[in-house]
Amino acid sequence: MIPFVNLSAQYKAYKEEIDAAIFSVLESGTLIGGPEVQNFENILCKSTGVSEAISCASGTSALTLALAALGLEPGDEVIVPDFTFVATADAVALLGGIPRFADIGLDFLISPSSVEERISSKTVGIIAVDLFGQCANYKALQAIAQKHGLWILEDAAQSIGATQNGKGAGSLSTIAATSFYPTKPFGAYGDAGAILTSDKALAAQVRMYASHGRNPEDHYQTIGTNSRLDALQAAILNVKHAHFAEELLRRQKNAATYSALFSAIPGFEIPKISEGNTSIYAQYAVTCKDREAVLPKLSKANVPTRIYYNSPLSAEPCFARFEKTKEDARSNTNAYRLSKEVFCLPVDAFTDVQALAQTIKNVLLP
Numbered sequence: 276m277i278p279f280v281n282l283s284a285q286y287k288a289y290k291e292e293i294d295a296a297i298f299s300v301l302e303s304g305t306l307i308g309g310p311e312v313q314n315f316e317n318i319l320c321k322s323t324g325v326s327e328a329i330s331c332a333s334g335t336s337a338l339t340l341a342l343a344a345l346g347l348e349p350g351d352e353v354i355v356p357d358f359t360f361v362a363t364a365d366a367v368a369l370l371g372g373i374p375r376f377a378d379i380g381l382d383f384l385i386s387p388s389s390v391e392e393r394i395s396s397k398t399v400g401i402i403a404v405d406l407f408g409q410c411a412n413y414k415a416l417q418a419i420a421q422k423h424g425l426w427i428l429e430d431a432a433q434s435i436g437a438t439q440n441g442k443g444a445g446s447l448s449t450i451a452a453t454s455f456y457p458t459k460p461f462g463a464y465g466d467a468g469a470i471l472t473s474d475k476a477l478a479a480q481v482r483m484y485a486s487h488g489r490n491p492e493d494h495y496q497t498i499g500t501n502s503r504l505d506a507l508q509a510a511i512l513n514v515k516h517a518h519f520a521e522e523l524l525r526r527q528k529n530a531a532t533y534s535a536l537f538s539a540i541p542g543f544e545i546p547k548i549s550e551g552n553t554s555i556y557a558q559y560a561v562t563c564k565d566r567e568a569v570l571p572k573l574s575k576a577n578v579p580t581r582i583y584y585n586s587p588l589s590a591e592p593c594f595a596r597f598e599k600t601k602e603d604a605r606s607n608t609n610a611y612r613l614s615k616e617v618f619c620l621p622v623d624a625f626t627d628v629q630a631l632a633q634t635i636k637n638v639l640l641p
C-alpha cells in the first residue's frame with residue numbers, strides 16, 4: 276500500500292543524522308529547552324522573517340496561546356474561515372470566545388468580503404488560515420482589520436516555507452501560530468508548534484501564558500498553562516530543516532505534475548495559486564463535482580486519497596451552541612460546495628508522483 280505521507284522513506288533518507296541528533300540529546304541530559312530548542316527558534320526567525328519565535332507543545336496550543344496573548348475575553352467574537360481544520364475555531368471557543376464563520380474563495384482561502392460581512396460590535400479579530408500551503412489575502416484582510424480596529428492572527432500550520440510577495444508565511448500579520456505535527460510539510464516525530472511575531476510585548480505575553488503565567492519577576496501573574504517543545508523534537512526538526520528547501524522543490528514539482536494531468540481531464544479543477552504567492556502544497560487539493568464516483572475508482576487502483584475537509588466547521592455539532600453559527604452558514608456557499616467536491620493526493624517529496632499520475636491517467640482517461 277502506498278502511504279499518504281511517506282514518513283518512513285523520509286526517515287530512511289536522514290536516518291544517520293536523525294539518530295545522531297536523538298542520541299546526542301539523550302546523552303546531554305537536557306530534555307526540555309536547552310540549545311536544540313534555542314537553535315530551532317533561531318532557525319524559525321531566520322527562515323520566516325520574524326524577530327521572535329516561541330516554540331510550544333502543538334499548533335492548537337500555539338493558536339490558544341496567541342489568542343490569550345492578544346487579550347481575547349469571553350464573549351469576544353473572532354472571525355475564522357468556515358473551511359479549515361477544527362483547531363482554528365476550537366482555540367477561540369476554548370478561551371470563551373465566539374467563532375464567526377466566514378466563507379472561502381475558490382482558492383480555499385478566507386474571503387475578505389465575507390469577513391467584512393461578519394463584523395459586529397463584539398468582533399475583536401480575524402484568524403486567517405494559509406490553507407493547503409498558500410498564504411491568505413493579507414493585503415485585503417489588513418485593510419479591513421485597520422478600518423475596524425481588529426487584529427489578525429495568521430494560522431500558518433500549513434504554510435511554513437511559503438511566501439507572499441517575497442515575505443515568509445508566519446510574518447504576514449501581527450502574530451502567527453504554526454504546527455510541526457508529523458504529517459505537516461515540516462514536521463516533527465510527535466506534537467510540536469510555535470508562535471511567531473515581531474512584537475516583543477506580545478512575545479512576552481505568549482511566553483508568560485506558556486509558562487504557567489509566570490512573569491519576569493518570577494511571580495504567577497495570570498493563570499497560564501504548560502506548553503513547551505522538548506529537546507528531542509527540536510533536534511529532529513533542526514536536522515529536517517537542513518533538507519526542507521530541497522524537499523519543498525520536490526513537493527512543488529510533484530504538484531506541477533498533478534496540475535498538468537488534471538488540467539487535461541474534463542471535470543477537474545486544479546489549485547488556484549494567487550499572484551505573488553508561492554505554495555508549499557501542504558495538501559495537493561483537486562476539485563471534482565463527481566468526487567463520490569471518482570474516489571472508489573482511485574482507491575481500487577491503489578491511489579491513496581484523503582478528504583480535507585468533509586464538512587464546513589459551521590456544520591459541526593460542537594459549534595451549534597453559538598447563536599450566529601446557523602446564520603453564518605447560510606451564506607457560506609463555497610465552503611459547503613467545496614467540502615463535497617475537494618479531495619487530496621499524496622504530494623510529499625518521497626512519493627513517486629510520476630507513477631501515481633500515470634495510474635490516475637489510466638483510470639480516469641481510459
Ligand SMILES: *Cc1c(COP(=O)(O)O)cnc(C)c1O
Pocket residue numbers: 333334335336359360362363404430432433453454455456466467468
Ligand atoms: C494542523 C493544524 C492545526 C493544529 O495543529 P496541531 O499541531 O495538530 O495541534 C491548526 N490549524 C491548521 C490549519 C492545521 O492544519
